[in-house]
């Protein structure tokens with residue numbers, strides 16, 4: 001999906017691995033709390049000893065809920081002109097994280113809560129110089 | 142803790158007022174509150190000022206220092222609070238604490254704002270470490286889209302329909318007809334609401350709060366001051382503020398642990414539960430509830446969260 005003039009929307013949030021796309025976060029070895037993106041310290045108030053180690057998440061999850069953004073969002077959101085309504089969703093990953101993301105679909109009104117979803121890395125928009133800005137999205141399987 | 146009374150209140154109507162500054166909006170509200178309380182500006186000992194964001198930093202909002210300068214620079218302390226949609230409650234709570242704690246006898250709580258048109262820009266910085274910047278740049282979820290996701294989940298869980306949502310808007314607008322401070326003082330029909338454009342499906346234009354300009358003020362005081370001014374003071378039974386708990390539900394950034402409990406809005410629920418405790422009352426004792434309804438969805442969700450129904 002990504003090409004040579006593809007630029008991640010923010011560096012270090014996701015990667016294409018030999019096993020497919022993954023979100024890059026971390027996990028507290030003491031209390032098991034998961035973080036995406038990486039956290040500087042464990043935020044669990046009952047955790048006495050923050051021990052964060054790298055962890056990656058995805059690609060499988062279930063759609064917890066979704067909505068359609070019917071009008072252009074304000075900055076710093078990005079989109080291609082002319083604006084086309086897009087779907088956003090909360091996806092419950094198998095690892096136990098609930099993640100916000102755009103939904104990759106041509107049928108924004110046909111999404112069903114509880115559907116199986118997979119993580120994909122896809123263009124968010126195209127810049128004036130032709131480069132593609134890549135972000136994480138979820139696609140119904 | 143000392144008892145706290147509300148001695149006077151005032152408002153500037155909500156609407157769009159291109160020709161007025163936020164300080165002018167506040168002056169109308171503050172003067173009305175002073176008149177209601179039978180007080181002079183000189184008697185105010187401190188100001189707790191609210192806006193969704195502090196105007197000194199990110200554009201619009203309120204700087205309470207400007208209100209004091211405008212009313213007369215008496216040199217009193219100003220506490221500027223920016224807390225998004227909760228700013229007014231936050232400022233009242235700080236004013237309440239200052240009086241209850243015996244620091245001041247007369248505190249002005251004032252909130253005012255002039256809002257830009259359209260979706261509210263929730264991140265004002267180009268900073269990749271800012272969680273709100275990441276949320277908007279990487280995904281693009283203005284407030285109404287987030288509320289719409291909560292609403293869609295409710296529709297899935299409880300069978301809430303588009304008609305249920307529209308009825309709330311019709312009811313709320315009906316309440317506005319005789320309110321001189323309301324933005325729209327007219328009734329809306331079910332048909333009008335259901336035919337208004339989808340802003341963030343399933344939420345429609347007439348089901349979401351319009352971004353408005355306005356101001357409100359309250360003068361709060363100690364029991365000694367109140368009893369000298371009136372034989373029938375309005376006492377504050379309790380005032381509480383809370384933030385979202387670690388397992389509180391929806392992620393504030395782009396991700397969070399899937400909650401084990403089914404509390405969607407743990408911040409509001411905790412504040413209400415603490416307020417009931419502090420006042421020694423139960424949901425059944427209430428005669429009237431005013432709640433934050435950014436969108437019709439909350440008017441269904443909050444009363445259930447709080448044990449009101």
Ligand SMILES: [Zn+2]
Pocket residue numbers: 028029030031032033042043044047048049050051
């Ligand atoms: Zn931990």
